[in-house]
Amino acid sequence: MRRIQIYDTLSRESRLFVPITPPKVGLFVCGLTPYDEAHIGHGRTFVTFDVVARALRRWGYRVFYVQNVTNLDDRLIQRGGAEGTDPLLLAERHFAAWTGSMERLGVRSVNYYPFATDYVPEIVAQIQKLVEGSFAYPASGSVYYDVARFPAYGRLSGQKTEAQRPGTRVTPEAGKRAPEDFVLWKAATPGEPWWESPWGPGRPGWHIEDTAITVRLLGARYDLHGGGLDLKFPHHEAEIAQAEAATGESPLVNFWMHAGMLNLRGEKMSKSLGNVVRLAATIDEAGPEVLRFFYLNAHYRSPLDFVEGKSLPEAGEAFERWSAPYRRLTALLTRDGPDREGAELPESTVAEADDLVSRLDEVMANDFNTREAIALLFGWVRTLSVLPQPFETLSGTAMETLLSPYRWSEQVLGLPLIATGAGPSEELAASVRVALEARRRARERNDFAEADRIRDELKAAGIHVEDRGGTTHWELRRASE
C-alpha cells in the first residue's frame, strides 16, 4: 500500500503509518461539548480530520471514524440551569445545530457519534478496573485517578506533575491525594442527572468517556487519535493513563494527531475576550466552500490566523479562480451529458492529468499537506486556461480527463462541494436569456449605457455576466461576493 507519513505528536516525529490490522483503521477524534454554538475554530479541527479520513479511504483503508459527544458536563449543567433547560436536552439541541453545520461544510466521514451518557455502564466498568488495579481511589462518593501510579503521565505533553513543579499554587480539592489527580466519577449533586455506581450516585468525569468508548468500539489499542491541540493536556494525557492502566496494553494509540489552533487576529478565540466567530453564521456569510477552502489552505498543524473582513474574502477570490474551470466543465457536462461529441485531448495532456493525480496523492501522503495539494491544483488551473482547445469543442471523455484532478479533490479535500442544489432553475435561465438578448441588441447598436444597465441589474440579482471572446457567459454567485 501507499507509504503514508503521519506526524505523531507523542514521539514528535513523522513516522510511516502502519495500521494495526490493515486495511482497517480505527480513528477517534475528540468531539465537542455542545453547550453553546460552535465557532470557526471547531470547524477547522473537524474539517481537518474529515480530510484525514477521506484520504485514508481513498488509499484503500477501511476507516472506522468515531467522534464522541460530551453531552453532560459542568458547563452543560450550568448553562442548562441558567436557561431552565435539562442539560441533556440542551446538548441534544446544540448537537443538532452542530451536525447541520458539519453537513453543510461537507464533513461526512464520521461513522458514529457516541454520546457519553450512552456509555455509562462501560464508564463504570472501566473505573472499577482502575480502582481494582489501584490506579484510582474513591473519596467521598467520587473517584479520582491516582496520577502518581502512572509514571508515563506527562509524556505526551511534556508537562511535569504538580509534585515535580515546586512553587505553583493549586487549590486543593476535597478528597484528592495529589493536585494533579483528576476525577473519574463525580458524586451526585442534588438536581443534576445521576447514575448508580458502586461508589454511590454520580456522573462521569470528563476524560473517562473517551476511553470507555474507544476501548469498547476500537479496542485497547488503535491507530489514530485526533483532536485540537488544546486538548493535549490534560485531556489526552488522562486518556492514556486511563486506558493503558485499565487494559494493561500499550500504547493506546499509534499516532496522536493534533490540529493547530485557529487564532483570531493573533489571539485565541474565547468567550471571555468576546471574540468568538460563530460557525453557522460564517458559513451563511462566506459560503461553506470558501470556509473549507480557507481551512485547507494551511497545513493542519500550523496555527492559522483569521482576520475578519480579510481572510474569507481573500479565500473567496482564490476559490473562485481555483474552481472556475471545474464549474465551466461541469456545466457543459450537465447540459450535454458524458457522451457529448467533440475533440479528444493530446496524449500529453492526458498524461499530465494522470501525473498530477499521482502527485496529489503523494503530497497528501506526506502528513496530509492540503496546502501543497491546493497549490498543485492551481497549476492545473493555469494549464486549463492556456489549453489551445476551448472547453466547448471537447468530447465528454476529454472533459472528464480535465476534471480528473478535481475529482480527486472532491474525494479527498471535499472541494468543490458536490452541489446540493440543482443549479439555476429553467425559469431563471429563461429570464436571464431574455435579458442578455436585450443587452446583446443594445451593444450591437452601441447603446452601452443600456447594455451596462442590464448587466448591473443582473449583478444586483446575483447573476455575474462575462463576455468571453464572442460569447457571453453568466453564472449565479453568492450575493456577498
Next chain:
RNA sequence: GCCAAGGUGGCAGAAUGGUUAAUGCGACGGACUGCAGAUCCGUUUCCUGGGGGUUCGAUUCCCUCCCUUGGCUCCA
C-alpha cells in the same frame, strides 16, 4: 516560571542540506474588451526573527537570545 508549537516577500501560506525559496491574495504595467470582468504575459528589486556553531554549502541540523501563540487541569 514550566511545557509545546511557531517566527518565510505588502499580506496569507508551503517546501527543501545545494542551480532562479512554491502557490494564492493584493498592487503595478501590458495584451484582449465599447467598458468591465475573466484569462494570458510581465513586474512587485538582494523575503526564511537576531547572534553563534556544524558543513564545501543552511532557510533546513545544533546552541543561544528575542518575539508570537497555545497548554499548565473549562477548551476544537
